[in-house]
Amino acid sequence: MPKLLILSREQDEYTKHIRQADLPNLNIVTEHSECEIVLGEPRIIREHLAQLSNVKWIQSIYAGVEALMDPSLRRDYILTNARGVFGELMSEYVFGYMLAHEKRIFERFKAQQAKKWDRSESGLLRGKTLGLLGVGSIGAHLAGTAKHFGMPVMGFTRASEDCMVVDRYYHEPDILKFANNLDYLVSVLPRTKDTNKIVNMDLLDALPPHAIFINVGRGNAVDEPALVEALEQGKIAGAVLDVTEKEPLPEDHPFWTTPNLLLTFHTSAISYPEDITKLFSENYHLYIEGKPLKYQVDFERGY
Amino acid sequence: MPKLLILSREQDEYTKHIRQADLPNLNIVTEHSECEIVLGEPRIIREHLAQLSNVKWIQSIYAGVEALMDPSLRRDYILTNARGVFGELMSEYVFGYMLAHEKRIFERFKAQQAKKWDRSESGLLRGKTLGLLGVGSIGAHLAGTAKHFGMPVMGFTRASEDCMVVDRYYHEPDILKFANNLDYLVSVLPRTKDTNKIVNMDLLDALPPHAIFINVGRGNAVDEPALVEALEQGKIAGAVLDVTEKEPLPEDHPFWTTPNLLLTFHTSAISYPEDITKLFSENYHLYIEGKPLKYQVDFERGY
Numbered sequence: 001m002p003k004l005l006i007l008s009r010e011q012d013e014y015t016k017h018i019r020q021a022d023l024p025n026l027n028i029v030t031e032h033s034e035c036e037i038v039l040g041e042p043r044i045i046r047e048h049l050a051q052l053s054n055v056k057w058i059q060s061i062y063a064g065v066e067a068l069m070d071p072s073l074r075r076d077y078i079l080t081n082a083r084g085v086f087g088e089l090m091s092e093y094v095f096g097y098m099l100a101h102e103k104r105i106f107e108r109f110k111a112q113q114a115k116k117w118d119r120s121e122s123g124l125l126r127g128k129t130l131g132l133l134g135v136g137s138i139g140a141h142l143a144g145t146a147k148h149f150g151m152p153v154m155g156f157t158r159a160s161e162d163c164m165v166v167d168r169y170y171h172e173p174d175i176l177k178f179a180n181n182l183d184y185l186v187s188v189l190p191r192t193k194d195t196n197k198i199v200n201m202d203l204l205d206a207l208p209p210h211a212i213f214i215n216v217g218r219g220n221a222v223d224e225p226a227l228v229e230a231l232e233q234g235k236i237a238g239a240v241l242d243v244t245e246k247e248p249l250p251e252d253h254p255f256w257t258t259p260n261l262l263l264t265f266h267t268s269a270i271s272y273p274e275d276i277t278k279l280f281s282e283n284y285h286l287y288i289e290g291k292p293l294k295y296q297v298d299f300e301r302g303y
Numbered sequence: 304m305p306k307l308l309i310l311s312r313e314q315d316e317y318t319k320h321i322r323q324a325d326l327p328n329l330n331i332v333t334e335h336s337e338c339e340i341v342l343g344e345p346r347i348i349r350e351h352l353a354q355l356s357n358v359k360w361i362q363s364i365y366a367g368v369e370a371l372m373d374p375s376l377r378r379d380y381i382l383t384n385a386r387g388v389f390g391e392l393m394s395e396y397v398f399g400y401m402l403a404h405e406k407r408i409f410e411r412f413k414a415q416q417a418k419k420w421d422r423s424e425s426g427l428l429r430g431k432t433l434g435l436l437g438v439g440s441i442g443a444h445l446a447g448t449a450k451h452f453g454m455p456v457m458g459f460t461r462a463s464e465d466c467m468v469v470d471r472y473y474h475e476p477d478i479l480k481f482a483n484n485l486d487y488l489v490s491v492l493p494r495t496k497d498t499n500k501i502v503n504m505d506l507l508d509a510l511p512p513h514a515i516f517i518n519v520g521r522g523n524a525v526d527e528p529a530l531v532e533a534l535e536q537g538k539i540a541g542a543v544l545d546v547t548e549k550e551p552l553p554e555d556h557p558f559w560t561t562p563n564l565l566l567t568f569h570t571s572a573i574s575y576p577e578d579i580t581k582l583f584s585e586n587y588h589l590y591i592e593g594k595p596l597k598y599q600v601d602f603e604r605g606y
Contacts, residue, residue, distance in 0.1 A: 088453060092428055096402030103399040103567075105408065112566045115559050117551035122570050125395055148451050150391060248420035256418050263415045264406075267425050 002288065003029045007040030007048060008061060010273060014039065017277040023284050037287070039280055042067035049073060057287060059280050060297075061271045063138070064218060066191045069302050079297040080283055082276055087141025089269035090216050094186055095145055097240045097262070098125060101212055126150035131182035133198065134189040134217060135163050136303075142186060154178055158194075179206035184214065191218035192302030199223060204230040212238045216268045219245040228254045231261055242268040305591065306332045310343030310351060311364060313576060317342065320580040326587050340590070342583055345370035352376060360590060362583050363600075364574045366441070367521060369494040372605050382600040383586055385579055390444025392572035393519050397489055398448055400543045400565070401428060404515055429453035434485035436501065437492040437520060438466050439606075445489060457481055461497075482509035487517065494521035495605030502526060507533040515541045519571045522548040531557045534564055545571040 004026055006014045015028060018039070029035050032051040038058045045058060046067045060068075060081040068079060100106070102123035111118030130146045132139045135155040140163040143153045147165050155166040156178045170178035175198070179185065185207060189195040199213065200223040207213070213236060215222060224245055230236050238260040246253070247266055255261055283293045297303060307329055309317050318331060321342070332338050335354040341361045348361060349370045361371075363384040371382060403409070405426035414421035433449045435442045438458040443466040446456045450468050458469040459481045473481035478501070482488065488510060492498040502516065503526040510516070516539060518525060527548055533539050541563040549556070550569055558564055586596045600606060 088429060089427065092402055092452065093406055093425070095398070096406040096408065099395055099399030100403050100408055103396055105399065105403055106412070108567050108570075109409070109565060111568070112559060115554060118568050119570060121573065122396070124392065126391055145451065148448065149395065251418060256415060262412060264411050265414070265421050267406075267411075267422060270424065 001025050001027045002037055002284075003027045003035045004037045004039060005029055005032060005035035005052070007038055007044045009041065009044070013273045014061075014277070017273045018280070021277055021281045023281055024288065026284065037284075039276075046070075046073065052077075057283075057293065059283060061276045064190060065297055066218075066302070068297075069192075069299065075299045078293055079299070080293050080295045081297050081303075082271060082279060083137045083295045085271070085275040085279060086269045087138045090138050090188070091141050091145040093242065093264075093268035094142055094214055094216060095125075095149070097214060098184055098212070101238065102128075127152075128183035129154060129181055131156065131178060131185045132166070133185065133187040133221070135160065135166060135169075136188065138188045138216075139163065140165075142188070154182065175203060176206040179203050180208075182207060182211055184212050186214045187217045187221050189217040189221045190303040191220045194302075195221050197221070197223040197226075199227065201226040201230070204235055207236050209234060209236065211236045212240065214240045214242075216242045219243040219247065224255070227261075228258050231258050238262070240264065242266055304328050304330045305340055305587075306330045306338045307340045307342060308332055308335060308338035308355070310341060310347045312344065312347070316576045317364075317580070320576045321583070324580055324584045326584055327591065329587065340587075342579075349373075349376065355380075360586075360596065362586060364579045367493060368600055369521075369605070371600075372495075372602065378602045381596055382602070383596050383598045384600050384606075385574060385582060386440045386598045388574070388578040388582060389572045390441045393441050393491070394444050394448040396545065396567075396571035397445055397517055397519060398428075398452070400517060401487055401515070404541065405431075430455075431486035432457060432484055434459065434481060434488045435469070436488065436490040436524070438463065438469060438472075439491065441491045441519075442466065443468075445491070457485065478506060479509040482506050483511075485510060485514055487515050489517045490520040490524050492520040492524045493606040494523045497605075498524050500524070500526040502530065504529040504533070507538055510539050512537060512540065514539045515543070517543045517545075519545045522546040522550065527558070530564075531561050534561050541565070543567065545569055 008014050032048060033053045036054050036056045038045055038055055040061060042060050042062060042065045055077050057078045063082050063086055065081050102125055104122055126149060129152045131154045132142060133156050135157050143163050143165045146153045152167050154168050156170045156175060161169045198221050204226060227239060231239060240262045242264045243266055249255055286293050311317050335351060336356045339357050339359045341348055341358055343364060345363050345365060345368045358380050360381045366385050366389055368384050405428055407425055429452060432455045434457045435445060436459050438460050446466050446468045449456045456469050457471050459473045459478060464472045501524050507529060530542060534542060543565045545567045546569055552558055589596050
């Protein structure tokens with residue numbers, strides 16, 4: 001009888017969904033020392049890690065697991081994160097903002113308020129080039145949606161070229177070549193030691209002045225003062241940030257009022273207990289059959 | 304040597320594209336009485352119709368051809384309109400506004416202006432139901448995009464059930480049943496005698512209070528005072544109108560300030576000369592081979 005401990009702010013919701021999933025032999029417990037499986041939020045799990053003396057497998061309900069990556073923490077368990085479930089959510093967000101830009105949604109609303117019949121031409125996503133910083137399962141989903149809208153897609157990755165609908169891959173040291181002809185640059189990078197400030201002044205300078213930068217990955221990927229400067233000087237046309245280095249954003253941070261910068265307060269994709277329970281159930285079946293789990297995190301790589 | 308007359312405000316642009324297409328034996332002329340083919344805007348063609356003594360085929364660069372439907376006008380020629388080219392443009396517009404609604408793009412911007420870290424939950428298109436009033440080539444394209452985003456699609460048509468990705472079709476007299484469970488109602492109806500005021504108080508009453516109505520068809524489909532009342536009384540949650548009965552909208556029209564109503568000034572899809580030239584070229588080849596033309600308008604039906 002495998003014993004599961006749920007460590008989440010949505011404990012009741014998860015308990016309900018896991019019970020409904022009716023997983024064979026699974027026992028939901030509240031005693032830390034007893035459990036061999038933990039499901040929950042990395043930051044909460046981190047606080048309890050020392051007491052989880054029998055834990056063998058931890059399933060994060062988030063994609064980001066940086067709270068458990070600190071080298072001082074134990075790594076004597078299998079860590080799996082949430083993947084595959086955020087692609088369609090991120091796609092709604094990213095394409096919502098790209099289309100809002102092309103269709104001039106804010107400008108049209110201003111025209112309406114001024115009672116002005118504004119027949120100025122809208123833009124088209126069709127034919128515009130999307131550049132993806134990171135092409136994991138989220139990036140691959142974004143690439144698929146881009147294809148639906150007729151967009152060429154460039155991918156910048158460490159090495160992998162798994163997603164077949166990406167038209168062209170770039171790797172280090174070609175990041176500036178990658179940036180040169182993009183209309184949209186979207187970062188889906190996780191927080192690791194290798195992703196710090198990838199979006200720096202050199203990269204922002206390499207983007208065309210009409211380009212829009214969207215960050216749905218992690219805030220550490222952005223050199224924040226460089227982004228402020230790029231927007232103030234019109235080096236790029238706009239930015240949409242779902243994530244920032246510090247969250248909530250400090251009240252005196254320049255991002256609140258940087259021109260052409262939109263903030264969305266880390267709301268682009270949330271973990272829906274239905275989705276996560278489905279993913280957990282799939283992994284639970286592999287677990288009890290002694291098979292390798294899906295979505296395992298590499299502690300060295302950090303994702 | 305077939306002779307083509309171009310009657311468009313973008314005459315130079317079209318002349319350039321048609322010349323580049325290098326169509327066999329085609330001669331571009333400026334003399335009205337000589338031409339047997341006309342390419343252009345219905346409203347301009349209408350003014351010249353009496354002088355086109357030898358015209359056999361008129362290709363409209365727009366989808367809407369109501370200017371040529373007046374029963375007092377001659378119908379002794381083949382009229383083809385522009386189809387197939389607007390689906391992807393309309394899709395960008397419709398999904399741009401639907402995603403803007405779900406992602407609360409205006410509300411997030413207000414929160415940013417108030418320096419408020421607004422973590423309120425965004426909505427999802429996934430699982431929301433789209434209802435299409437009219438399922439021609441534009442409706443079919445919208446249905447395809449809806450499927451990409453995981454939305455069930457209901458279609459209301461006169462009779463046709465051609466688009467296979469529509470989950471369920473409704474026909475008269477079931478329009479209120481059709482409306483009952485929709486999250487989004489999108490009209491792509493052309494202006495005909497049968498489409499007048501289809502979106503009336505009964506239909507608006509049948510929609511759920513959280514529903515959004517989007518009109519990318521023609522303004523005549525809407526009972527405008529009923530829509531104002533429905534929005535003022537919260538019978539539906541919002542409306543996005545690209546078209547209105549009178550365009551430009553009169554300065555004293557209530558739509559300018561109706562709550563939760565967005566105007567976009569007939570900008571959702573424009574005719575790109577590249578697209579229209581492609582479509583014209585295709586039909587021109589059929590024409591010189593004596594084959595039936597594509598996209599023929601039925602004068603009785605009105606589209």
